[in-house]
Every structure is written in C-alpha cells, then in structure tokens.
Amino acid sequence: MSAFCAAVSVLDPENGQLYNDYARSLFSDAARKLLEETVKLENYEWQSDFAREHIAVGEAKMLLRWLRMSKICVSAEARERIMNCTDPEQLERWADRVPAISTVDELFA
Numbered sequence: 337m338s339a340f341c342a343a344v345s346v347l348d349p350e351n352g353q354l355y356n357d358y359a360r361s362l363f364s365d366a367a368r369k370l371l372e373e374t375v376k377l378e379n380y381e382w383q384s385d386f387a388r389e390h391i392a393v394g395e396a397k398m399l400l401r402w403l404r405m406s407k408i409c410v411s412a413e414a415r416e417r418i419m420n421c422t423d424p425e426q427l428e429r430w431a432d433r434v435p436a437i438s439t440v441d442e443l444f445a
Contacts, residue, residue, distance in 0.1 A: 350386055388422070395427040402434050403443070414440045 360368060382388045396419050403410050410418075421427055430443050437443055 352384060353386055388424070392422045392424050392427060393419070395424050395431070396421060399427055399431050399434075402431055403440065406434055408434070408437065408440055408443075410440050414443070417444070 363371065382391060399418055400410060400415065433443055
C-alpha cells in the first residue's frame with residue numbers, strides 16, 4: 337500500500353486523482369481500510385493543489401447556496417469574490433457568519 341501511495345504522489349495532481357479513484361474502485365475492503373489507515377483520513381490534509389482547489393470550489397458553491405437559502409442577495413462582485421477564494425478556512429469563517437447576517441456586505445465585514 338505504501339508503494340501505491342508513493343506512486344500516486346509523484347503523478348501530476350489531475351492524473352493522480354484519476355489513478356487513485358480507479359485503483360480504489362478495484363481494492364478489496366481490506367485494501368481500502370489499509371489505505372485509509374495509511375493516510376489517516378480523520379486528520380488528513382490534502383496534499384495536491386488539485387485537491388485543495390477543488391475543495392475550495394465546492395465550499396464556495398455551498399456558501400453561495402447557503403446565502404441563497406438564507407434569502408441574502410449576492411451581487412456579481414460578491415459572487416466573484418467568494419468563487420475566487422482559495423482558502424477553505426476563510427470560506428468556513430464566512431459560512432459560519434451566514435445565520436447572523438442579513439446582507440452580503442456583513443459577510444465580509
């Protein structure tokens with residue numbers, strides 16, 4: 337398993353993600369469990385820029401959805417600022433503010 341992890345880690349991020357996904361689909365339950373133990377999923381920090389970028393995009397989309405569901409109007413500029421944010425921790429801080437705000441300007445305050 338450590339050889340697999342080492343091999344995937346030297347690939348470019350996009351191909352590494354594809355190989356990882358394909359290989360995991362072929363693993364037995366025992367092999368998947370070993371992989372999860374190897375990367376310690378509870379506290380795993382994404383290693384590739386590819387993964388970090390896609391995590392941030394997903395969080396930005398969820399923040400926009402949370403704002404929409406909260407009936408908070410989001411300007412094009414605010415939408416762009418949120419979607420361009422690549423810091424998942426900042427996106428989480430903004431998301432935590434949503435229940436206590438009534439305008440998007442308060443989100444960024």
